[in-house]
Amino acid sequence: MNLSIKIICTGVLTALLFSSCSSENNKGERPNILLIVSEDNGQDLGCYGNSIVHTPNLDRLAKNGVRFTNAYTTTSVCSPSRSSMLTGLYVHQNGQFGWATHNYTLFDDIKVLPQYLEEVGYRTGIIGKIHVNPDKKFNFDFRALPGSNFEKRNLSEYAHNAKKFVGGSGDVEEPYFLMVNFPDAHLPFQNDVDGLPTVKVDTSKIKNTLPFVGVNTARLRTETERYYNSINRLDESVGMLLDSIGDLSNTLIIYLSDHGAQFSRGKLTNYEGGLKIPFIMHWEEGIRSKNVLREELVSVIDIVPTILELAGGKIPEKLPGNSILKLFEEDYDPVSWRQNLGAGGVGESPVFYFPRRSIRDGRYKLIHTIDVGREEFPAYTAYTDPDFATGANQEEIEASEAQVQEAYEIFKSPPTWELYDLENDSWEFFNLAEDPNYKGVLKKMQKALISWRQETNDPFLDNIRLEKFTREMDSINILYPNHSYNKGRNVKWDYPNYLGHVE
Template sequence: MNCSRTLTKLMQRPLLSNGLPLGIFSARKCSLLVYCKHVTTCVFLLCLIAAQSHAVQRPNVLMIVSEDNGPELGCYGDPYVHTPFLDKLAEEGVRFQNAYVPQAGCSQSRAALLTGLYPHQNGQIGLATWKFHMYREDAPNLVRSLKAAGYHTGMIGKLHVKPESAFPFDVHKIPSSNFKRKKLGDYAKYANEFFQQGDKPFFLSVNYPDAHRPFLDSVAGLPKHPLKAEDIKPLAYMGLDSSALRAETASYYNSMSRLDALIGQLLAALQRSGKAGNTLVIYLGDHGADLLRGKRTSYEGGVRIPLIVRWPGRILTQQVREELVSTLDLMPTILAAAKAEPIANLPGRSLLPLLRDEETQWRQYLYTEFHTHSAHNYYPQRTVRNARYKLVHNLMAGRENPGYDFTANHFIPELANELDSASPIVRAAYQLMKSPPKYELYDLQSDPYEFEDLSTVAEQSPVLDELKSKLDAWRHRTNDPLLNRDNLERLKEQIDASMVDGNPQKERVELTYEDYFFSNLQSKNNSETKK
């Protein structure tokens, strides 16, 4: 057999965890040597294989982050949206059915992604544009770890975390939010330039402005065929239907289709670079849609996101995983794939065993949280879910949730009229969102959109007690500063101090929570939130 042909065939095979092609040393020992007549040629070929295996062991990483969208994609079964490029990406890799962010807010989600820590652990508990910030500038993070491992690092799009100096990207283009969607073709253009920069493995995060508000039906001819209100129905978790909500949802879908087209441009640039075969591609949304019961909430519409991973020859294709996964798992995943030094004591886990369908004991419980978004909607929550049930703990139960009126007044002013014609169960769900009890319990199997609170149903007491115990243990394990009731109230006082005529003023916001959140760890449990 021709040696070069043999090498080509071997290089086309899936790779083992050690980077060598499957079957190079089979039961017929050193079969490649049998086919080659000259030992020198064989040694040369094996050196080429070893060189390629080393390169594959240090992949490029392209992380694509979109704004304000849940799993409303064709590959997730949405009947209206047109997303052929992301659907194809899912076909070529692994799609996670139950993927979550730690908090449904832009800065909070992105800081968690880059540090591998919950917002209450890294300090980015609210929007960076409203002066919320991480506790420490020198905290370990993904960018620093990859640079230390020899990676060329870049970001295209907004970072939206404070302080920005904590993330020393080599290249940062289009640092603004770009919600006006100017020069959207520049995202792929700058990425193409980045792909050509040197021979180092690269890490590039491309952060698109869609589908953030304002929802724009068409920008520069994208999408080619915008949907109209009469073409669709509102997202099911809103529980409401009207011409106004259909129009809002259609515009959201159009933003998603435009996002998909832009990601298609980006992936085409990667393919042209010749580096796609050795690039780990990760696509995710930063949290759910800015619609009713979505963004800025702890409901599924806020914290559940799309997550798709492609890595040619190294992971499975055309696969769907049902495990409970978090974006906190992405930092350990990327560091493991890059063979970079792991960061100790991160709450997330590498997804590589799931991506490769290797046997592993995976988590049974997943946790999320909420603090505030801007200074308008401070209403801390902690949640835990298992395969079926979800518990929401409202830390300030007994007070109205300001996030309810914030969403209604800013974006859905007709909400009160819509609720008048809603079913009793939907009206009750919205009233509960406005004035939450201490605990909310949902059966996600029979009630995936969380309309019926089971926390007071006697038959559900064992489930309630189990999840309360798990949530309490997690809060202690992760040093949740809001276990101390004093911290809960002191932060509210600082936020309230910015109010003028009932509205917070950004220039008046002064936050020093990093100074007191952990100042009394030894006695924290003594003033723990009452159970």
Template sequence: MNSLKHHILSGLFMWVLSMQAQQRPNILWINADDLGLELGCYGNLDLKTPNIDRLAKQGVLYKRAYATAPICSASRSSMITGMYPTSVNSQDHRTINMTPLPDGIEPITTYFRRAGYFCSNGNSHNMSRGGKGDFNFLAENIFDGTDWRQRKEGQPFFAQVQIHEPHRDFVKDKEHPISADKVTLPACYPNHPLLRADWAMYLESVQACDKQVGIILDRLEKDGLAENTIVFFFGDNGRPHLRDKQFLYEGGLQVPLIVRYPDHFKSKVIEKELVSLIDVSATSLELVEIKLPNYLQGNIFLGKKASKREFVYGFRDRAGDAVENMRSICNGRYKLIWNRTPDRPWMQLSSYKKAQYPAFSLYNVLYKKGELAAPFNQFMVATKPEIELFDLKKDPLEFNNLADSKKYQKIKEQLFQEISTQMVAFEKNRIPEGEKTIEKAKASSLKYYVEKIKTHNPLFTADTTDEELLKDWENRLLKK
């Protein structure tokens, strides 16, 4: 009898929990791979992004949102846990010796599930397929499925939909092609025809991303879920160009962030408030009234408990065969980059970039000829300064390092004290990779490089020169 009573009470409890859960809004993360701020709603007039622009008009757009890392796997590991990459030993890109999450730390899907949510991760091009995860830690069954339509009737969901574009290889937009002659190339790159052609292809890929966003939003509307779903749209890291992705400059860390919740959040643009993608996790849980675990390192930036962030931090360790140790801190006006491996050049070999970035070969060839003008040639030096300091208001391109200027010593000392203190806590669980692991990563990256360049030219090998690669890029991108 006691057993029957317990069974009835247990069932009643689960029913009540289910009824409570149905009152909660859904959460949808739309995550675009390698997307910078090149969108109409962020002021870029060289491309057409009507769907993302429409989302921005209906929601809250943040102009100062930052990824925690300028590369996908570290950034994504951070978002799904609400922790900085080093705090969950996920700082190296596609960690070879993965470890479980530290004791007590769980993916945030654990907390959604406990509250009755269905958790999915899907591919925007085919929602029956799993979307990109790319987490640098060991864990099982982080998601329940690939599509919010797979949930039980009436069950709330936490869904991610992954959009591959505008990650390289870029895709053409035959409906709205973009002329390389008419684009406004960012001033952080030399105005070279090859780079203009590459940039135009990037913008066409952003337009492809926008079409996917439209399909996702229309699907949500068709399912009658738009009014009760909080949509977060963002890029996982900055844009896929030479001085951007994999680096802690603005182009590598700054991402779009738009949040829409009909009848709850008024449409507006947040110009100056700093937001980190690590905050998306905490905010998502808070907005559906799920109690936050006390270890989360993100802030709540929307809702009744919203608070302003004083600093955003950036983390860069090994990316493929390019081994680095960089940290950054930004207070909105000034950014300090702490290069903890200053003996390595910015242009050290990155097989990924050598295979897929025409700028990588172009810079090398022009520099050898003495034809890479200032300030672009700064990127080619053999070693880096340990500290870089930039005034983002006066120098948004981050070319004028103020670290040695007497006028800026106070702000330099303040930011360095802050970052060096915080890293003691943020890096407590970081496990540096050993030499054998690094060599294994380098071998894997070299294999990737050879396979990739052979898709463009079967005669290419690991010894193919920058001059040969450059000629191939010119044949492919500049042919009339």
């Protein structure tokens, strides 16, 4: 079934959600905007069907708003994903190819969300890390808790600072935009930090690891327990945040994760476990229907256009995303929404360099490994490292069923093409690219992929620029072996000068 046609609203069946697509409410006031971003978690929430976790606050937002089942990031790594949230551009368009801690950076002429919002009179604030370079480009009016806080300490401070920002304007009437970045569920997973979460998961209910992992052992189930407790703590952090702000009636709340969980075949990959994310919208004064499920393909690149439309700003034509508000207009035609959605990935530092692209439609997913002379996906080795607790190690993989072992062989040494039927194989264990029965589907998806890459000016379509980027990655890797967090912080990348920018 075409995903853009199927619309399910539990309780009220309707395609019209917003009382108005105007940027103002009935009182002529533009709404505030609260963007909540968590780290490294997929759709492992109660409202998405996970009965083990305890997520009443996020579930409540979904129950009184809109939940998107097919939401995706552009790259399954933090800095690149967040760069798309903040620019509305794919990573190969904005330049943030890897971790900000490794000095990857946006192209010089890229405009970011707080700059757009300043032009239309919004106060802007950010709590938690930006993790996109250059930092000076992000002209937020208010900043707090800029560190990563992977220890998950003092989580109530996120709520306290939100209250300070929201209530610190006195009689100023400008609406606000506030982005809050929580550290859960990033590694290391913790069952308890400062008494949080107050509700722990019931370990007797954990019979398996995350579905995309495939490997199921007691050790990995223990890691899954820690991950689920991190999700519970995230939800309690969201609850503290919402309580601290108070009146949110005229506030559009968007919640999402930056990418999937850091288990094997998740983060760092183009599999569903890495790219597919939770995405919830809630707006008390603007959403007419409640508990709405939407299956259209949406992406983090849609955040900037959505916010700009709501704020009364002009959406630049160069942005590849769409305002999600269009889905809720009375004359909305499902055919007018995207039928294909692409994603990228190159590696987060030179040691992980492995360029790839993927695209999916309403049913099928195609992953293309770009040939730059790499035979083995570096992320596979990282995940099977004994020191990497959440990865499936070699012994565990070899003890798994044959189809899981085959999937891990593909994960380790990907072919040029991987084709998956997401309707019958939602976690991509059966590669159909060589199956003659899917020859037509393969050609169709290959055509869609090349069209998307051309439309978005993918610089890696140019072999000369691709080879130059590969040489630069290799030279940095030699200069700073493994390019760890303790080395290479002074790297000056040359790629912004030859990979170009959005025209």
